[in-house]
Structure formats: C-alpha cells, structure tokens
Amino acid sequence: MVTLLGGGSIKTYFKWAVIAIAVVVAYGGVLLGVIKIFSFNEKSVEVTSTTVQFKDNPTKEQLAVINVDFNSEDKINQSEVSSKADIYNTIHQMANTKIIAEDGQIWGLKAMTKTRVESVQNAVKDLGIEDERIIQMLDRWAKQDFSQCVEEHNYIWSKYLGGTIGKAIKLR
Template sequence: MKKNSKLLIGLFIGIMVLSGVIGFAAINKGFSKDSNTSENIDKITKVFKKDEIKDKKTLEAYQKVHEMANTKIIAEDGLIWGEIEPTTEKIDLLIKEVCSSNYEDKDKLLQILNRWKSGDFSNCVEEHNFVWKKLGGEVGKASKLREGVK
C-alpha cells in the first residue's frame, strides 16, 4: 500500500514538472521569435513593469486605449499584447470615463478617441506609441498600420 502511494505521488510530481516545462516552452515560444531564454524573460518582465502610470483606474484606461490601437497596428517585433475591438459603444464609454477624469493627458486621449469615433485611425501608429510609452512599453512598438486601416 505504501509502495503504491509513493509511486502515485512520484508520478503526480513527474507529470506536474513535465507540464511546467512544456507550458514554459510554449509561453516562451509565443512571446518571442528568438531562442535566447534569458532575453525573452527580460522582455516579458519589462512589458509588465508599467512604471509610468501608478493609479489603477488611469492604468486601465490607458490599457484600453492601447489594446484598441493594437487592432490597427503592426508591431516592429511582431508582439501584440491584447486587443479590444474599438466599437463606437466601447469608445463612447471610454470617452465618458476620460471626460470625468483628471488624467494628465486627458485632452490628448479625448482627441484620439474622438478621431477613432469618427472612423479615423490614420494616426494610430503614433497614438499607439504614445499610450504604449505611458504604459512603460519596451516591446511591441508600433511600426506601421495594418493593411486596409484608414
């Protein structure tokens, strides 16, 4: 009986370790085209080190604008971190939120959102990179618009 318990525990631990290794490899492959693991971990860490914006509500608003912009751009390194389709309803909600805020870049954000609301995404590379930088961006900088974006 004790032998079977030890065998089952050993098997369970082996499966967990193997799952972790496979999961790490899959995540690592998805984040970078390189095979340099140390460099990939540094990139991932920098992406989640949002040191430009401290307030959670402000951070969430910038992140929404960023993810909307992600649907219209191509990143120079091919890395896109989240997408939210910029529908009129979602843009209106964000405009309402920004209007009632005291964000440092309130006017700039409203200009961006109102331009998008009218269907103009022609400046989305610059707009993406503006909010991306505010979010402490290190990877995923926009280089050009996706094909067909106006």
C-alpha cells in the same frame, strides 16, 4: 433500521448516491465549460477582448477582434474604464487592433467599437484625465479616423505603459 445487501443502510446508500450525482454534475459542468472555451464559431463571436500575446499570425479569435465592425454591438466590462490605468490599457489594446508591431508582438486586443470608444471617452471625462492627445485621439476614433493609430499607440504605450515590446511601425 433496514439493512441492504452488503450490510449498509438506506441512508448510507442515499448519501453515496447524492455524492455520486454531485460529482457527475460537477464533471459535466467542467466538461461543458472546456468545450465552450475551445469551440470557436466565427458566426457567434461576441465582441469582447483578448489578452493573449501573439506574434505575426493572429488566431481566428484574435482576427475576429481585430476585424470587428466599428458599429457592432459591444459589451463593455466596467473594469476596462474604472481607473486611469485601466483606461490607458484599454486605449492601448484598442490601438493594437489597428497596428503592426516592429517585433511582430501584440499584447492584448480590445475591439475598436463605437460603444467602447464612447465608454472610454466618458471615463476620461469622469476621471479628469486632461491629456489633450488622448482626448483628440478618442475624438478621431469616434469618427472612425484611425489614420494616426501608429503614433497614438506609441504615445500611450511609451508614456503610460512603459512599453518595451511591441512598438507600432505601421497600420494594419
């Protein structure tokens, strides 16, 4: 067995070198993740959603979701439409992009896009939701008619979500 300076073997030094490299790689991955989370570039906004509550002044990221073009490419997470509760929540968060709340509080945003509206419409059919107001609401949204979003928001918010904070009072 070969011993090195300090009395340790090559095997021991190799083991510690591997551990040190693994720690450096792990810290680097965490650092890159943190940088990605905190570096927001409006030109590279991926149309998704945000569930962060805001009052009165939305952030740049929230405004990017609110102001997204209806025909933008969108990636829908299947969990947004996998159950009736998910559908009601998704509809509510989509409506949130079009309204102003009486107390200034909005809880959750999902971009109002053609892809998301169609995905929710399909899920409503698949799950057998027969609420005519929801079906008509989604039909209007598919035609980019958001003129009734205050009433539509408040309907979903109160009937299905037990809303107490964030009642819509006007369109954005």
